[in-house]
Amino acid sequence: MSDADPVDSWKNDLLNRKSVADYLSNHLRKRYANKPSENGFVLAINAEWGYGKTFLLNAWHEDLKYQGHPAVYFDAWKNDFTPEPLVAFISKIDEELEALFKNERAIKKKLSEAIGALSRFTTPALRLAGAIAMKRLLNISLEELESIAKGREPKEILSDEALQDDRDAFVNGLPDSFAEALKAHKEKEHSISAFRKKLTKLIEELDKSRKFQLPVFFFVDELDRCRPNYAIELLEGIKHLFGVPGIYFVVGLNSNQLAYSTQAIYGPQFDGSRYLKRFFDQEYLLPEPDPREYVRALFQNAAISEKSYVHGLHRNVYPGIDVEAIFIMFAKAFDAGLRDQIRTMQLIEAAIAGIVVNEIHCWFLFALAFIYEKNSQMFERLVSKHEGAVQVLVRLIEPRVFSIIDPDFNTGKSRTVDFIQVLSLYLANYRKTKGQLGGQGEIGFEFPSSLLNELRSNEMITSNEDAQSLYSIGHYPDLIRHAGGFIRTQ
Structure with missing residues (x-):
């Protein structure tokens, strides 16, 4: 059992992933109770980027250790630089479990014996242009390869009407050291068999322990970000080595993403999704986070200094309105998915770093960021005024017209303010000086024209009518352009 407080594991759980972990822990424990003799189990947690998957696996891993389950977390992407994924993975197992079993002599001994059984687990000197390439080009059995090594004619073994030229060339060009590679391959198989037997002994020792409970959990994360051959070799190793x-x-x-990347190895017609399913016994689709919780997490994790956000809405009509709510409005209007929202937040984060004054006009800054992320060419046409603002915005937002209900001071009745109205007002005025904006009595107090009062009183700090202050919203488009330089290559 880990000494770590489980509360600490979940203290930054902004997307309520603990409920998912609790449900899956219960599910997997019951499965093991009902099927204790099945040869291992592999659960895939499938999620888009930005769903909190890595946080879930990290915190869940710590939580299970606290509950008495031996558990190991392996970040595959951080180890992608190594040529041997299984060597890196087994090293991580050895490191974490040895620390966990440090006071359990019998268990630690079984772990050492299991790791020791893999001492001869090395890749054959001859990789045949890579094991994965061999499968794609040859698709032949070990027995056939042994026959080739003994000198039989390749055509005699591969007599097939559909035999391709690349298979002919590949087989005929096999080097003399192939027999040595086959010997190494058999030694590798022997190591795998010995490892599984020793691993079974470790499980039996853990089953007798009062301190630990089964099953043992191995978490493998960020697999889709790895080199395709690295990811596939790791999955194949998991299936072959740990099926106990x-x-x-x-x-x-x-x-x-991973299914798509496998086509780089097996070809564009390869059914990657079907191929990957063979590695998993079950798949769990991580639910999409609550939009408000997700945006709150984005703002909390962003490197943004404390600012005041000008939004101009009446709090008696919108009592819960805040900067997060404005961001959500834009996400809905621009039909931005979670990944789009992450990238837009990166733009906003970088742009705000260049704003010196405390007041941020979030309607305008957010609009520019969402427009740039959705279509940077449209952004340029918009801010350069090569095309009317309304025409551009309608093309970006339609048919997702988003409206705000606001009170009319003259009639006392509610009126509808189209989302595009707010953006058009900013686009028509963001380059103006104080004098060009008009005097105090010339600007209305109703939303959205009330936003111009905020511009006049807070933003324009220079009295120079001929110069555009870098502190004004007139600088926002340039800030977004510069911010775009950080993310467009990602």
Whole structure:
């Protein structure tokens, strides 16, 4: 059992992922109770980027350790630089479990024996242009390869009407050291068999322990961000090495992304989704976060100094309105998915770093950021006024017209303010000086024209009518352009 407080693991759980972990923990424990003799189990946690998958796996891993389950977390992407994914993974297992079992002599001994059984687990000197490439080009059995090594004609073995030229060339060009590679391959198989037997002994020792409970959990994260061959070799190793009772894997990935990347290895017609399913016994689709919680997490994690946000809405009509609510309005209007929202927040974060004054006109800054993220060319046409603002905005937002209900001071009745109205007002006035904006009595007090009062009183700090102050919203488009330089290459 870990000494860490489980509360600490979840203290930054802004997307309510603990409820997911609790549900899945209960599900997997019941599965093990009902099927203790099944040869391992692999659960895929499938989620888009930005769903809180990594936070979930990290915190869940710590939580399970506190509850008495031996658990290991492995970030595959951080180890992507190594040529041997399984060596890196086994090293992580050894490191974490040895620390966990430090006071348990019998258990620690079984762990050492299991790791020691893999001492001869090395890649054959000859990789045949890579094991994965061999499968794609040859698709032949080990017995056939052994026959080739003994000198039989390749055509005799691969007599197939559909035999391709690249297979002919590949087989005929096999080097003399192939027999040595086959020997190394058999030694590797022997190591795998010995490892699984020793791993089973470790599980049996843990089953007798009062301190630990089964199953053992191995978490593998960020698989879809790895090199395709690295990810596939790791998945194949998981299936072949760890298929023993009492070992449960939880693999975090974006299955669509990983399936797409496998085509770089197997070709554009390869069905990556179907291929990946063979590695997983079950798949769990991580639910989309609550929009408000997600945006709150974006703002909390962003490197933004304390600012006051000007939004101009009446709090008696919109009592809960704040900067997060304005961001959500834009996300809905521009039909921005979670990943789009992350990238837009990166733009906003970088742009705000260049704003010296305390007041931020969030309607205008957010609009520019969402427009730039959605279509940077449209952004340039908009701010350069090569095309009318309304025409551009309608093309970006329609048919998702978003309206705000606001009181009319003259009639006392409610009126509808179109989202585009607010943006058009800013676009028509963001380059104006104080004098060009008009005097105090010339600007209305109703939203959205009331925003011009905020511009006049707070933003324009220079009395020079001929110069555009860098502190004004007239600087926002340039700030967004500069911010775009950080993210457009990602």
